[in-house]
Structures are given as C-alpha cells and as structure tokens.
Amino acid sequence: MIKKNVVNVNRSIICNISKKIQILAKDKIKKVCIDDFAIKKRNKYATVMIDIETRKIVDILESRDYEEVKRWLKSFPNLELISRDGSIVYNKAIKDAHPKSIQVSDRFHILKNLTDYCKQYIKRIFKNKIEIGKLENINSGETLQLKEKYKFKTKWDLILKVKELRDLKYKVNDIASILGISNKTVIAH
Template identity: 50%
Template structure:
C-alpha cells in the first residue's frame, strides 16, 4: 500500500486472500480513493471494507491486458515472418541490384579493394561515396589509407599467401643446395645420396626454367555443384522447392551430397531474403516482415517504429485485415484513456464485440465485471505508477536478502527505509 500524496510505502501484506485483505484494509479507516489492478479479490475486499471508497482501475494494466489479448490472437493468424507486396517495383529492383553488388564486393581481396579506391579517388569520389561503393567500413578505409606502402603491401598478404611463400622459400633452399653440389662436381647419383631426393627431382631442380610455384596455385577448384549453379538459381527464382531442385540436378548428373545443395539454397535465400517469395504468382515482388516488428505497432505509433515504414504498414493492413482490426481497436482504446472520454467507452465496447474475436471478448467481459473502476480510470488521473515503482525497489531488497529473512523482516526493513528516506 502506497500513499499517493506522500509517495510513501505505508504497509505490506503477504496474502491475496479476500478475508485477509479485507481485514487488513479495515485497519485503515481513512481510505477514500484506491487505485488497483483488475483483481476481483481486491475489488470485493475494498468494496466490503470501505463501501464509500472510490475504486480506480489502473490504466497500464488495462492496456497491457488488451494488447496481450490482441497479440495472442495475432499469433494464431500470422506466421513469424509474413510476406507483403513490395512497396514499389523500382525499390525491389534497386534492392536486388544492391545485393548482387554487395556479393561481388565481398569477393574482392584487400589489394583489389585498394586498387578500386585509387580508381574512384582519381575519378573525384569522396570517402563516403567510395566506402558505399565497395561496401567498406570508413574506419577500415582510414586505416588502409594511413599505412605506408610497405605496411600496405604486407597487409595484402593473406594467410594462404604467407604459407605459400614460406613453402616456396623452403623449396628454393633445397634447389640451391642441389645446384651448389652440382657446381662442385657431384653427380646426380651422389646428390641424391646426400640430399635424399629422387634423381628425377634433381634433374628438375637443375633445369634453369624450374618454377618453385605450384602449377595449381591461385586457381580455384570447381566443386561438384558448380556446373549446376545456373540451373539452381533459375529454379529458385521460380519458387521451386529445394527437394525438387535436388531431384532435377541429380537427373542431370549431380552426384554430390544433399547437404551441399541445402547449404547453397539457404545462402541464396538469406542473401535475397527481402525479395524471395516461395509462392510467387505472376512475378509479384514481395518482401518479408518480422512478426515481432509488427507487434511493436501495437505499442508505439508508426513514426517510432524504425523497422517498418508507413507504406509497409499500409500494405500489412491491406493484406492482413486481422491485424488492421486489432491495431485499430487497441489504438481507439488508448485514445479513450488519454482523451478522458468516458461516454465513448460503451460505443467502443459494442464495436469490439462485433469483431467476434474470442480474445477481445474475454477482455470485454473483464471490463464489464469491473465497469465502474474502468470508467473512473478514464475520468481521473490516479494510477498504479507509484506502486509499480515501489515493487521494483522491493524486488531488489528481496534479492539482496534472499534466503536469509522472513516476510516480517522484509516488511520491517522496507518500512524503515521509507521513514529514513522521508527524514532525509
């Protein structure tokens, strides 16, 4: 129990039973206004202990309950990811081009990126434009451009290049050893005995045109899936299922593993997530919206939800009428509470009943059971805000004292802390 005017915790009770609460409330004969949640037990206990007291239902709990019922209904109607028509054909095509360009930029080595930077600088591009063009972080750009030529050349070396250079160096040491032995007059047989190398290898090392770099170095090997990539991409664009795609390419001669096909399809969809529609009809461009982001619209105005634009919001309402109904009814109720329009409550309840949504009907039943307190919540400014803040403080104290005190000790400590706070 919190005194609204003094903002002070007055008392605590360790029970929610009607008889205990009613008896406890009678020990405070001067109660005239009580703000509470929608508990039927509290309603009855307050009414019997103080028949003349004004009961006010807490607006936060009213909104929370209505929104929770709305989310419960929408979870049955909406998938975790829903598809809507793309806001504009131009946007979709532009986005697809951006994705392809980003894929190409990821394949560039650091040296190739530096060469692209020099070309763009020569063309008069600014730093920001260059970074956007090659998908490079500005900090990485600054670090690269501040290096000396020697440091930059060293940074271009990948781990594979470093390992390869070390192997080439080791091989050349062996080659020079063989050639030095040949210079002092050793035969190939003698060189083979001293070095342990095969005589055919010695003949190659003695050849002036010998190249220590492996013939396959720098060449990317094609995998088993490579010849079928184009066919897979075309099938995915048409929305064909992965199992059907695998069946098709196996008929064309693919003999690799199924996991390789699945991994490629997964990566393809992830890169084109916003523009992939497994049920694409007539080439309709779509984009994916997360359900969790849609639920944010029940709590915040569209201007404050950065993940969804107003155009996307309108598409969602048009393509999913179930969401439009819930969104509309929740925001109308919020308008009732903030606008202090008590007379509009009955009309809102009638409109909500006509929706025929079981979850909303349950909320309406709760309102009708506590209608006077709900009307008072619209009419008056009182709320449970102070109580909720005090509960947070109480939970901290409980955790500090967990397992080391009884309820009476907790109550005594909390009330003494309140007295000390007021004295200070």
C-alpha cells in the first residue's frame, strides 16, 4: 500500500523516520513560554510553545484565537508556570485553561514596560525643561589641559595611557570617553 502511494518508500525508511520522531509526554511539561509569530505578516499568525527547562519547541498552534489557544493549553494538564507576552487573549486563555498556574511576563515585555514607566516617571518629575549652561561658561583651559594630558603621539603612548587609567580603576566606558577611543580599543589594550 505504501509503495503505491509514495515514490520508492520502503519499511526501513519509515522505521528510521519514526525513530527520529520524539513522542511528546504532555503531562511531564510544567514550565512553558508561549508567544505568537507571523506566518504571513498582518494576515496569519501562529503560537509557539517552548519548554522553559529544555529550551526546545514543544508545539506550534496555527492560530492565536482565544478558544483554540485555550483548548490547546488544556491538552497540557500539568502546566504550573507560563511565560507570555502582554496579549489579553493569552492572559484570558491561560486563566481559563489553567487557573492555578502562574503567569509571568516574558523578558522583552518586562524591560519594555519598565522602560515605559521610567520614561513616564521622569517626564512627570521634570515637567519643565532643564536648561544646560552654555559652553562659553565652562573653563576651556581645564578642558584643554585634560585633552593635552591624554594626547598620544604613538600607539605605544595610547597603550600606556589605557594601562595607566586601568590601574587607577577607571571603567572601560570612562577610559574610552577620556581618550576618545572605542570600548573595543580599550579592551584590546
């Protein structure tokens, strides 16, 4: 029967393929991350489930519809922790499918939300514009002295200046700013 429907397939090929397919033990999966992705942007989306402990894809659902996601999540009976994005659909589907499970926002959305709240806070605290003094008020002699102090004629001078500042416990970023070089150059020397 197989030979009639498929071109040149014998039992050994089918056995080899079936050995490579891992049988998924849905009841052993406890910590997952779900996220959506575009199959065709602005048209068709899917949801991927990744096991947090093994970092492997567990399953893919070709939808992000509430009912389908809820049914899909219920097929994994022992989910305890679910990491997700800010989607209201995922939030509701998780609550309905696994009410006792813990929902955690994924790393990207935690950082995004934290950044947004910090920006709002800073805007609220500093309602008025902060005026920065003009450069003419700064003593140009001091600036020139610093630049002259760390001016280098050869590459060896540069290396020595980097080592000198490192010995003084300056950070890589600070050394790069003082010497007017990149962080990579500081790290290289």
